[in-house]
Amino acid sequence: MDKILVVDDDRELGELLTEYLGGEGFQVSLSYDGKNGALEAAAGKHDLVVLDVMLPGQSGFEALKEIRRTSSIPVIMLTAKGDEVDRVLGLEMGADDYLPKPFSPRELLARVRAVMRRRNGPSDPERLTVDDLEMFVRSRQVMLDGITVDLTSMEFRLLEVLLRSAGQVVSRDDLFRKVLERSAAPFDRSLDMHVSNLRKKLGPHEDGTDRIRTVRGEGYLYTLPVS
Numbered sequence: 300m301d302k303i304l305v306v307d308d309d310r311e312l313g314e315l316l317t318e319y320l321g322g323e324g325f326q327v328s329l330s331y332d333g334k335n336g337a338l339e340a341a342a343g344k345h346d347l348v349v350l351d352v353m354l355p356g357q358s359g360f361e362a363l364k365e366i367r368r369t370s371s372i373p374v375i376m377l378t379a380k381g382d383e384v385d386r387v388l389g390l391e392m393g394a395d396d397y398l399p400k401p402f403s404p405r406e407l408l409a410r411v412r413a414v415m416r417r418r419n420g421p422s423d424p425e426r427l428t429v430d431d432l433e434m435f436v437r438s439r440q441v442m443l444d445g446i447t448v449d450l451t452s453m454e455f456r457l458l459e460v461l462l463r464s465a466g467q468v469v470s471r472d473d474l475f476r477k478v479l480e481r482s483a484a485p486f487d488r489s490l491d492m493h494v495s496n497l498r499k500k501l502g503p504h505e506d507g508t509d510r511i512r513t514v515r516g517e518g519y520l521y522t523l524p525v526s
Contacts, residue, residue: 300438301415302326302344306336306362307351307377316349319404320411323447324440333357337365340372347411347418350394352378360392367393373414375407409445427462430524431505434462443501453478454497457490461511461521470518494519 301324305316308331317327328345330336333354340348340362348366352359363374376394395414398407412433416426427434433442439455441448450458457478461469474490475483483490494511501510504524512520 300324300326301346302328303347303349303411304328304330304336304340304345305349306330306333306340306354306359307349308332308353308355309351316404316407320408323408324435324438325411331355333359333362337362340366340374341368341370343370343372345372347373347375347414349375349377349407349411352376363392363394373418375410375414377402405445412442412445427459429462429465429521432462432501432510434459448500450497450500451493453493454500457493458497458501458521461519465521466523468514468518468520472518474518 303320303325305313305327307313307329310329310331313329313331317329320327328339330339334357336348336350336354337357339345340350350359350362354362357365359376359378363376366372366374373395374393375396375398377398377400379400395417396410398410425435425437427436431444434440434455435442436459441450441455441458457474460474460477471483471490475481475487478493479490494513498509498511503509504522506524508522508524510522512522514520
């Protein structure tokens with residue numbers, strides 16, 4: 300589980316982010332001033348820092364400067380100031396992204412995931428990505444356009460098999476063997492039921508085309524979006 304440190308003196312906002320990001324699979328810690336926040340951020344116990352600019356005692360810019368002396372941990376800056384000078388200053392000092400207040404927790408979540416993706420690189424074997432769909436195999440999470448999709452264990456395994464062969468037909472025999480762990484039997488519609496449920500939960504691609512296409516007499520295909 301990725302650990303996020305939120306450094307902000309707004310305790311109500313901290314509680315909101317703890318609840319929201321916690322529900323998305325992150326472990327959130329809070330710090331309420333810049334000096335202690337910088338020390339905690341540089342201690343190597345977190346994976347990302349959300350750092351407010353307007354902090355008591357030591358500003359977010361000063362805290363960022365302290366962090367960057369010893370740590371390359373990803374930092375997303377928050378501020379009520381929206382002018383270009385502050386944005387440029389934060390980025391030049393080593394922030395990875397910048398989000399002006401007020402913001403929606405969903406937007407912050409999307410930025411956190413984007414920064415984490417850049418940091419982890421594209422070759423993480425435990426993360427499968429096709430267009431707006433992401434699967435985190437290790438944490439058993441599926442995200443569609445940044446929103447968590449709740450899947451049953453069988454649906455998760457089915458989607459994983461299809462995503463690993465996205466753009467290619469996976470035969471019914473292979474799906475029965477890898478997902479249901481048995482051979483296909485005549486008139487057995489259990490696989491088709493799981494596919495149907497998965498289709499309902501994921502919906503079509505943004506352009507309206509089917510994500511999962513039936514190839515009659517062969518199997519199923521997770522389609523690639525038309526570019």
